[in-house]
Amino acid sequence: MGARTAADGGVEQAAGHVKKGPGRRGGVWRSAPALIGGALVLLMAVLAVVGPIIWGAAAERIDAGAILQGASAEHPLGTDNLGRDLLARVLVAGRYSLALALLATLIGATVGIVLGALPSVLPRRGARLVTGAVNALVAFPGLLLAMFTAVATGLGARGAVLGIGVAIAPGFARLTQTLAASVAGADYVAAARMLGVPRRRILARHILPNIAEPLILNLAQSLGGALLGLAGMSFLGLGVQPPDFDWGRLLFDGFTWIYVNPEVALGPAAAVALAGIGFNLLGDTLARAASRSSAGQRDTARTAPPERAGEPDPDAVLEVHDLTVSFPGGSTPVRGLSLSIAPGEIVGLVGESGSGKSLTAAAIGGLVPYPGTVTYGRLRLGGADVATLSGKELGTALAMVFQDPMASLNPALKVGGQLAEVAVVHQGASRADARRRAVDRLGHVQLPEPAKQAAQHPHELSGGMRQRAVIAMGLMGTPRLIVADEPTTALDVTVQRQILRLLREVVEETGAALLFISHDIAVVGELCDRVVVMYAGRVVEELPADRLADDAAHPYTRALVASLPDLDTDRGRPLAGIPGTQPAPARVGAGCAFAGRCPLATERCRSERPELVVHGLRQRVACWEVTS
Amino acid sequence: MRIEGLTVRYGGFTAVDDVTLEIPDGHAVGVVGESGSGKSSLARAVSGLVPYTGRIEGATRIQMVFQDPYASLDPRMTIGETVGEGIAKRRRATEVPRLLGLVQLPAELAGRYPRELSGGQRQRVAIARALGGDPALLIADEITGSLDVSVQGTVLNLVRGLRDELGLSMLFISHNLAVVRYVADTIAVMHRGRIVEHGPTEQVIGEPAHDYTRTLLAAVPRLRGRS
Numbered sequence: 078m079g080a081r082t083a084a085d086g087g088v089e090q091a092a093g094h095v096k097k098g099p100g101r102r103g104g105v106w107r108s109a110p111a112l113i114g115g116a117l118v119l120l121m122a123v124l125a126v127v128g129p130i131i132w133g134a135a136a137e138r139i140d141a142g143a144i145l146q147g148a149s150a151e152h153p154l155g156t157d158n159l160g161r162d163l164l165a166r167v168l169v170a171g172r173y174s175l176a177l178a179l180l181a182t183l184i185g186a187t188v189g190i191v192l193g194a195l196p197s198v199l200p201r202r203g204a205r206l207v208t209g210a211v212n213a214l215v216a217f218p219g220l221l222l223a224m225f226t227a228v229a230t231g232l233g234a235r236g237a238v239l240g241i242g243v244a245i246a247p248g249f250a251r252l253t254q255t256l257a258a259s260v261a262g263a264d265y266v267a268a269a270r271m272l273g274v275p276r277r278r279i280l281a282r283h284i285l286p287n288i289a290e291p292l293i294l295n296l297a298q299s300l301g302g303a304l305l306g307l308a309g310m311s312f313l314g315l316g317v318q319p320p321d322f323d324w325g326r327l328l329f330d331g332f333t334w335i336y337v338n339p340e341v342a343l344g345p346a347a348a349v350a351l352a353g354i355g356f357n358l359l360g361d362t363l364a365r366a367a368s369r370s371s372a373g374q375r376d377t378a379r380t381a382p383p384e385r386a387g388e389p390d391p392d393a394v395l396e397v398h399d400l401t402v403s404f405p406g407g408s409t410p411v412r413g414l415s416l417s418i419a420p421g422e423i424v425g426l427v428g429e430s431g432s433g434k435s436l437t438a439a440a441i442g443g444l445v446p447y448p449g450t451v452t453y454g455r456l457r458l459g460g461a462d463v464a465t466l467s468g469k470e471l472g473t474a475l476a477m478v479f480q481d482p483m484a485s486l487n488p489a490l491k492v493g494g495q496l497a498e499v500a501v502v503h504q505g506a507s508r509a510d511a512r513r514r515a516v517d518r519l520g521h522v523q524l525p526e527p528a529k530q531a532a533q534h535p536h537e538l539s540g541g542m543r544q545r546a547v548i549a550m551g552l553m554g555t556p557r558l559i560v561a562d563e564p565t566t567a568l569d570v571t572v573q574r575q576i577l578r579l580l581r582e583v584v585e586e587t588g589a590a591l592l593f594i595s596h597d598i599a600v601v602g603e604l605c606d607r608v609v610v611m612y613a614g615r616v617v618e619e620l621p622a623d624r625l626a627d628d629a630a631h632p633y634t635r636a637l638v639a640s641l642p643d644l645d646t647d648r649g650r651p652l653a654g655i656p657g658t659q660p661a662p663a664r665v666g667a668g669c670a671f672a673g674r675c676p677l678a679t680e681r682c683r684s685e686r687p688e689l690v691v692h693g694l695r696q697r698v699a700c701w702e703v704t705s
Numbered sequence: 706m707r708i709e710g711l712t713v714r715y716g717g718f719t720a721v722d723d724v725t726l727e728i729p730d731g732h733a734v735g736v737v738g739e740s741g742s743g744k745s746s747l748a749r750a751v752s753g754l755v756p757y758t759g760r761i762e763g764a765t766r767i768q769m770v771f772q773d774p775y776a777s778l779d780p781r782m783t784i785g786e787t788v789g790e791g792i793a794k795r796r797r798a799t800e801v802p803r804l805l806g807l808v809q810l811p812a813e814l815a816g817r818y819p820r821e822l823s824g825g826q827r828q829r830v831a832i833a834r835a836l837g838g839d840p841a842l843l844i845a846d847e848i849t850g851s852l853d854v855s856v857q858g859t860v861l862n863l864v865r866g867l868r869d870e871l872g873l874s875m876l877f878i879s880h881n882l883a884v885v886r887y888v889a890d891t892i893a894v895m896h897r898g899r900i901v902e903h904g905p906t907e908q909v910i911g912e913p914a915h916d917y918t919r920t921l922l923a924a925v926p927r928l929r930g931r932s
């Protein structure tokens with residue numbers, strides 16, 4: 078199998094509205110800033126531990142014969158006014174400087190987190206007061222706040238640490254408040270409130286644990302700031318007082334002689350700068366790594382065996398043969414799936430949650446998240462291997478609509494502008510043309526007053542209108558295939574109906590084919606020409622939609638149909654359901670994956686997997702009991 | 706229990722407009738309507754989660770089960786901690802397994818985290834947590850909305866069984882009439898913040914009095930060819 082990556086396969090920009098995220102999760106740690114930051118912080122940590130032990134004596138040794146010397150082989154950074162070696166002093170001062178910075182950060186973080194969390198526990202009036210105070214403090218310049226506190230609490234290390242702590246606190250308070258407010262709105266907090274759990278406990282049990290991660294990230298970044306701030310305070314003479322010394326104090330002392338011996342100030346300045354840069358880079362890296370692991374990734378390895386299985390079907394819009402998606406750790410959510418769609422055909426892909434529907438769609442669009450691996454015997458769109466299509470070609474030929482329209486729309490941009498962007502990027506249209514086309518397409522999906530809606534932001538549209546806008550976005554090109562993954566699940570029945578009608582009309586008008594993914598077999602049965610049923614990563618049955626109710630043959634399909642409540646089911650009897658659960662993608666065994674839940678299962682089912690074979694007119698089934 | 710003249714306003718927008726609704730003891734009242742019709746606001750007002758005007762009489766011990774079982778369980782708490790949340794410490798060790806049993810989950814699940822559970826299992830956990838508050842009224846807001854059909858049936862059966870077994874009163878909210886019909890004794894149809902029709906389940910479905918009810922009925926997805 079020849080390996081190709083998604084990037085050189087040209088599927089970077091599949092649908093024009095995919096958020097780009099280059100690099101891999103591991104890549105965050107392999108970037109230059111991360112490496113430098115990590116190395117610097119490690120160096121500082123080692124210095125803090127061993128510095129005073131190794132150079133402690135040298136730093137205190139007074140040498141009346143070597144007062145205020147410049148750089149020499151013996152004293153690379155020169156000496157101070159008592160003849161002490163400055164390099165040794167800089168190396169020793171690391172521990173004190175870092176300890177003070179750590180202390181200041183902890184003070185700032187503690188005060189900040191308490192202030193930020195208070196509004197969640199205080200009664201409304203008190204909460205408003207605290208919020209107001211925090212807002213005022215955030216607006217106040219940090220250094221002034223620090224100096225004011227330092228002067229008020231007395232010169233020296235204590236004052237400086239308190240000062241910097243106070244300067245850091247408002248930022249932490251604001252961050253805590255914002256994070257806490259979002260968690261406080263969660264359903265699980267509402268549930269706890271209804272159970273009478275006291276506010277203090279809600280804070281300790283629900284809110285703090287769920288906001289801890291971003292707060293800790295902020296801590297690393299603040300440490301760098303505190304270090305610089307403390308050096309600044311010492312440099313202004315507000316900080317550490319002799320005989321103690323930190324980097325800022327060394328800088329302050331050296332500065333007096335800077336015109337005589339510039340190198341005496343150079344050492345401490347460089348130390349402060351390196352440590353500050355180190356902590357900031359590390360903090361940035363941590364933050365980026367965290368956002369990476371929560372956000373989706375799309376830099377996937379994609380491999381296509383050179384040997385094609387069978388003859389390609391020249392008429393199919395989409396032809397998928399032997400598609401497999403796997404993740405490290407033995408998880409294979411899509412297993413050898415084959416599927417083909419004719420022009421103008423509407424095919425429904427159903428199956429319960431986790432059966433691999435969305436990953437199948439993602440594989441078609443080249444959107445499988447890292448570290449997933451996609452392999453296939455054939456994956457052709459409009460007669461061409463998707464790996465040979467450029468991003469532009471794929472972007473125009475394929476439109477993707479997802480469950481959450483906000484995932485496809487940028488909340489900060491106007492709807493019309495976002496649609497126009499697609500035409501500018503993919504078709505090289507001029508701005509004015511693109512804009513005109515955007516309004517035209519919005520009208521096409523029956524958005525009332527399209528010109529006015531184009532000037533709105535996504536949040537100003539209702540859920541149904543947003544989904545229309547996303548469909549319009551897909552229609553900015555001339556798609557051969559529309560892949561819609563649960564496009565109506567978030568909408569209520571009446572709006573759902575309108576969107577389904579719209580999709581049907583779009584297909585009739587443009588001749589595009591539609592792959593419609595849903596867990597709702599009733600909706601699929603109504604909308605589609607043909608239904609493909611997936612279970613545990615494989616197709617288990619395929620049949621015309623209008624025969625779903627009466628002719629479904631696979632036990633799983635039949636159970637799905639039976640568990641659908643409608644307006645005529647007998648209310649006196651329990652509703653049918655399917656006992657048990659689908660095996661996890663890493664646990665699918667050798668036999669039929671449905672065997673554990675199937676009333677017809679035999680010994681053979683458990684050990685041998687049934688292939689998908691033709692069963693009557695336009696129907697294929699994978700089940701031993703049905704086909705043999 | 707009786708809700709009288711209940712109104713919920715968000716700024717200038719009236720989400721629930723002067724709703725009066727009777728929930729007799731041990732009865733399940735279904736509320737249907739499209740999204741934005743005020744169903745969830747009604748539920749949240751009755752639960753005391755949003756401010757309202759009007760009166761709610763005879764409402765003691767109300768608990769609610771939410772729509773999205775992925776958002777309604779704290780990801781950092783074990784199932785046992787979640788279910789035991791409303792229960793006094795000394796009774797937790799015996800109550801948690803009992804509650805898990807009520808919703809037909811094995812007691813071993815208590816040590817697991819929500820991410821290890823399927824959607825249907827999570828929704829059972831949410832129901833168990835609500836039952837832990839010993840509710841006189843259980844509000845179920847679209848609780849099968851994000852579940853698979855194959856799982857939906859088992860959750861609906863469970864809810865019906867619990868109602869019979871524990872004599873719970875229920876406010877059962879859904880946009881799917883076929884689902885509400887299965888659980889509710891009476892159905893209230895909500896449209897633009899008002900209740901436009903309220904009657905016994907078979908009557909509302911068999912002989913809808915309001916145009917909007919007919920629209921909702923027509924929108925229930927049905928399989929073609931089903932006899």
Ligand SMILES: Nc1ncnc2c1ncn2[C@@H]1O[C@H](COP(=O)(O)OP(=O)(O)OP(=O)(O)O)[C@@H](O)[C@H]1O
Nearest residue numbers: 404410429430431432433434435436437446596662
């Ligand atoms: N990034 C990933 N890493 C590892 N496993 C994944 C990843 N994405 C999905 N999976 C697993 O693959 C399986 C199939 O997921 P998929 O999203 O395709 O299901 P689905 O059929 O679309 O389900 P639903 O109806 O809930 O949307 C699931 O078991 C899921 O846990």
Ligand code: SF4
Nearest residue numbers: 669672675682700701
């Ligand atoms: S192959 Fe066996 S276990 Fe699988 S669906 Fe058919 S009868 Fe059931």
Ligand SMILES: [Mg+2]
Nearest residue numbers: 434435562563
């Ligand atoms: Mg999906």
